[in-house]
Amino acid sequence: MSALVSESARLSPTAVLGGHRVVPVVVLDDVGAAPALSEALLAGGLPVAEVTFRTPAAAAVLRRLADRTDLVVGAGTVLTVAHVDEAVQAGARFIVSPGLSAAVVRRCVDLGVPVLPGVATASEVMQALDLGLDTVKFFPAEANGGLTAVKALAAAFPQVRFVPTGGITVDSAPTYLAHPAVAAVGGSWMVAADLLASGRWDEVAGRCVAATSLYAVSPGDPGAASDAGGPVEGVGS
Ligand SMILES: O=C(O)C(=O)C[C@H](O)[C@H](O)COP(=O)(O)O
Numbered sequence: 001m002s003a004l005v006s007e008s009a010r011l012s013p014t015a016v017l018g019g020h021r022v023v024p025v026v027v028l029d030d031v032g033a034a035p036a037l038s039e040a041l042l043a044g045g046l047p048v049a050e051v052t053f054r055t056p057a058a059a060a061v062l063r064r065l066a067d068r069t070d071l072v073v074g075a076g077t078v079l080t081v082a083h084v085d086e087a088v089q090a091g092a093r094f095i096v097s098p099g100l101s102a103a104v105v106r107r108c109v110d111l112g113v114p115v116l117p118g119v120a121t122a123s124e125v126m127q128a129l130d131l132g133l134d135t136v137k138f139f140p141a142e143a144n145g146g147l148t149a150v151k152a153l154a155a156a157f158p159q160v161r162f163v164p165t166g167g168i169t170v171d172s173a174p175t176y177l178a179h180p181a182v183a184a185v186g187g188s189w190m191v192a193a194d195l196l197a198s199g200r201w202d203e204v205a206g207r208c209v210a211a212t213s214l215y216a217v218s219p220g221d222p223g224a225a226s227d228a229g230g231p232v233e234g235v236g237s
Pocket residue numbers: 025050052076077078096097098165166167168186187188189
């Protein structure tokens with residue numbers, strides 16, 4: 001294994017997920033709701049959250065969620081190097097972007113934080129490969145051709161794994177997850193804004209249970225759930 005491959009494996013954003021293959025994408029502007037959200041995710045058996053940097057409260061929400069060492073919390077909608085720094089300081093254990101910024105990727109690599117940049121085209125996959133990555137988000141998945149597009153990209157790039165996100169539902173997720181090039185999917189359906197706003201935590205937990213029923217968590221996966229509280233530097237090591 002080359003040094004480049006070894007490094008990219010160490011920084012794999014999916015290794016940090018502890019074998020989980022659905023990433024709840026959270027948009028929350030009420031920091032006070034973070035503890036209840038943590039409990040709902042844990043009760044639903046899906047101890048993972050991507051907190052999007054789309055609200056002024058994002059860093060504070062991320063910090064509150066990351067207080068729980070039994071949750072793996074990352075940051076989404078990370079657009080700039082400054083966002084990366086803010087997210088990591090708040091406890092983000094992985095970074096997700098809607099697009100591919102070499103500056104964002106390089107900052108994450110420098111900090112030793114797994115990064116999942118968004119791609120929508122073959123050219124962007126090639127840029128990700130040039131940056132030493134082997135796992136990318138496919139975004140916005142449904143708007144860009146869905147599973148048909150994933151299959152076409154995977155045929156050209158068999159060394160790449162994809163995390164389709166954007167427009168995916170509990171109904172469409174299984175067909176994505178069944179494709180060998182799909183490492184995981186992201187989505188907001190189990191943490192929908194209306195559920196969070198109205199405090200329907202039982203429904204959030206129930207949707208998490210339904211999401212986890214779509215895949216089997218392999219105990220042999222790198223960064224397995226028992227390591228969920230480990231430091232970023234330990235991911236995949
Ligand atoms: O900006 C980012 O980095 C993101 O992560 C965007 C989210 O992945 C999508 O907004 C989730 O899409 P829905 O499941 O359709 O709500």
